[in-house]
Structures are given as structure tokens and as C-alpha cells.
Amino acid sequence: MSDGYIASMLGLLTPAVLETLYMVAASAVMSYVIGLPLGILLVVSSKGHIMPAPWVERTLGTVINILRSAPFIVLMVALIPFTRMVIGTSIGTTAAVVPLVVAAAPFVARVVESSLKEIPHGVIEAAQSMGASPFQIIYKVLLPEAKSSLILGAAITIINVIGYTAMAGAVGGGGLGDLAIQYGYNRFRTDVMIITVAVLVIFVQAVQTLGTRLAVSAMHTKR
């Protein structure tokens, strides 16, 4: 392998890796900013929980289901006008973050919901019996008790978002997926394809390993 080859490969990979990291980080953060409160709302508004409001749960649940049933590639194209409205352009890496967030936030809401639902009802009742307010129950009981499950959920979410970013090329977002298609598929550069896939595998593996580690260290139950 010549130095020239390595240099050209790095030249291709580096911007793509950075774009992917940027899209994943930005959309993961934004989708938690939106999805975490929604997930909490889904749980606390459910029947028998601390702030039962069946219509909130039903309405929110329906919206989430609709967003989650749209294939990402369709969502991305359909959201072009919305993206332009939010950030002024519908093309580019930042523009790709908007549909990524719209797709990931409902996913986050469901993942958070299922984590919080694992907490035994008795623990919540105990907090109520001590005079805890709904807000205190959320941040002193629900979130800390579900911590390790929430961390695992975050790992799953990030891995999912990594998958979505592969399609960001459709709106000129760039990234590793785009690189694989542009070079590996359109220009028959199998080597680029293989390396790109390898990098993605490493990303996914790293996120999962880190997530599992953090989740285990947040757990205080006997194993």
C-alpha cells in the first residue's frame, strides 16, 4: 500500500467521519431534549400514574406512532419545506439534522417510556406516601431508578441514528453512508465501501460497549 493511497483514503474518510459524528451528536442531543420530556409525559399521564390524563397519553401516542411509521427517507424528503423554514436551507449536513431529530425524538420518547415503565409501582407509591410532588417523583424517583435502562436506551437510539445518517446523502448531508454510496457504489470503489462499513461497525460497536458498561455501573442490583 503506497503512502499516496493511504493519504487519499484518509482524505475521503476524515470529512465523512466528522460529518457523521456531527450529525449523530447533534441529532442525538436534540432528540433527547425533545424526546425525554415527551417520554416522561407519556408515562406520568398514563392511567394510574402520578398525573393521569388519558387524552394526553392518547394524543401524544398517536402523533408518535404516525411519525415512527413513516420511513426515514420519505420523512426526510417530506420535511424539506419544514427544514428550510427552521434553518434557512434544506441542503447540507446541518439540514440533515432536522429530519434526523424528527425521526429520532419519537423513538426516544418510546424508549424512555419503556424504561420508566419498568419501575415498580410500589416505589412510586412509597414516594407519594412520603408527600413527594409529581415533579419530585420524576427527578428523584423515576429518572434515577431507571438510569441504567435509560443509558441502554440511549445507546440503542444513537445506533439507530447512525443508521439514519447513512441516508443523509439524499439531502446533501454527506457522512459515511454517503461516501459508501458515492464511491463504493457509483464509482465501483469496493475498497472505500469496505472501509466505510468497517468504520460504521466500529462506531456501533463502540457505542454499544460503552452504553452497556455505563448501564452496568449505574446498576445496583446483584447479578
Add this chain to the structure above:
Amino acid sequence: MIQIRNLSKVYPARSGDVRALDGVSFDIPQGSVYGIMGLSGAGKSTLVRCLNLLERPTGGEIIVGGHDLTRLSEKQLRSARQKIGMIFQHFNLLQSRTVAGNIAFPLEIAGMTADDIRARVAELLPLVGLEDKAGAYPSELSGGQKQRVGIARALALKPDVLLCDEATSALDPKTTRSILTLLRDINRSLGLTIVIITHEMHVIKDICTHVAVLHDSKCVENATVEEVFLSPKSQVAKEFVSGIFKADIPEELLRELESHSDSELVRVSFLGGSASEPMINGLIRSSDVQVSILFGSVDHVRSTLFGNLLLELRGTDEQRKRAHEYLLGQNLSVERVSYE
């Protein structure tokens, strides 16, 4: 003092409403250890959960310290709840917090400063015998230790009342005894009122001062434990009491007894000092009946002696009538038992 007035609770259900409490009224005196007894499904848990409004009653009043809990706003209710501790069958500890962290929880909820919390936790740990477990997580504790954490947590805000829903039902007999002893000590040293729900008669017998018996969503009996043990009025209470002093008479013996046309079985109970021997002597002398003791036991109801005798009385109708008169004259509780 907790006054329960005409309390009712209906759970709506698709298959028809479930009436879990139906016009329950009784008073829980300050400083008492009040047992609530009843078969499974009688409405015990519903009743105790109504006492801190974890379950909102469909009707009736719960008056604690002069205030009707059902009329409080959410905010007032939250501060009222800080004066009503509760412990649970399955402990309901926060798994993500240590023992000290769990005990600190209600103190944080009440908005105490970190220093005050530390000081209060340090007072509570020795009270429940967990000084060396402050840093342990619930998953590292035995059932009895978990319940001790539950008790410390419930006592943290110095409540006036402690509610216990089947607090010992998940524990082995030895641990149950140690938890009951702890509860009794707390009742004596802190003068706190304790409400204990249980389906285990021995729990009532060991530490309660009063008992209410629930049956089919109604309160069928409520009195001091001594009264209920000595002369249970309701059928359920009778079964509970005879259950604990079970007279297991072999079938053959019963069949043999049944063939005696001139005999009857009576259960004689006495409380306190009365000794059984002079009583039987007196019985024979005053009525000329033949007496056989089929079963006898002496037990303690709290610290009072509680005796139970199953006697066969043989003699003419007249003699047996005199026997009954004698026993009643001795202030003993007498109940005829059928051959079954």
C-alpha cells in the same frame, strides 16, 4: 387519633363495580397499635391506603388531627402525608440509593438541608439497628434489613402515625418477630400510633392493643384485643381466634364423644390471672358434672395470660345447666362447641 367515618370505596370495573369498603367507621386512639384483620380480599389494603389517601375514598371522612384528609388540597395533602409514615409488604425501597440515601429521601422531599439530613439519618440508623449498613444498596440486604430501612424511612419525618400493610408477610417467622418487636418498641418509645394490617392472627396477638375485623368490605367488629380474643362476636373473629388456639381433636375421639348422649363440648376462655385448676374443681363440686379436659392451652395476648380449655361436660340436663351457671359466675367466657 384517627377517626374513620362511614368510609366507602368503589372500584369501577368492566365486569361490574367492586365495593371494597362499605360504610366503615371506627376510631384509632392516639398511641395505640391498631390491628386490622380480615380474610384476603376483605378490603384491608384499601382501608389502610385510604388513611393516607393513596386511594381516594368514594365516600366518608378520614379525620386525622382534626382535619378531614379528603377535603385537603393536593399541597395540604402532601404535607399531611409527611406526618403519616407507611411501610409496605415488598418494602418499596429505591434500588438506586443506599440505605442512608433511602432514609434521606423523605427528608429531601421535605426540603431539609444537607447537614440536617445527615444528622437525622445518623439518628435513625441505630434506631433500626443498621449502623453498619449505611452504604449498602437494597440488593445487598436481607428482607428483614430492607424492612428496617423501610421503617427508618417512614419514621424520618417524625410522623404521628405509622401505617403497615402486611409489613411482615414476606418475612420468615424469626425476622417477623424481630420486626414486630421493633415496631412495639417504637410505639412505646415514640408514642406513635401504629396501624397494622395483617391476615396473621399471631401478629395481632403479639403487639396490637386494638383490633378491627373486616369482612366483606364491612367492619364487623372493633374493640381491644383482649375483648376480641375473649369474646369474639363475629363469625370471622371467632374463626380467627379459634384458629390460633386450634383444638385439634382426633376424629375417632370426636365420634366417641358424640355417642355420649348426656354430654356437651364447651370452650372456656379466661384472661389474666384466673387459674384453671381451682375453676375445674369448683365446677365439679358445684354441679356434679363429669369433666374431661380435651384440650388446653395458655398463651399470651400481648402481656396478658390467655387460657383456653376445651371441656367435655357429662351429666343430666340439670347438672349441665348448673355447670354453665357456675362458669358464667366465675366471669369466664363460655361457648358451646358442636361436634364437627
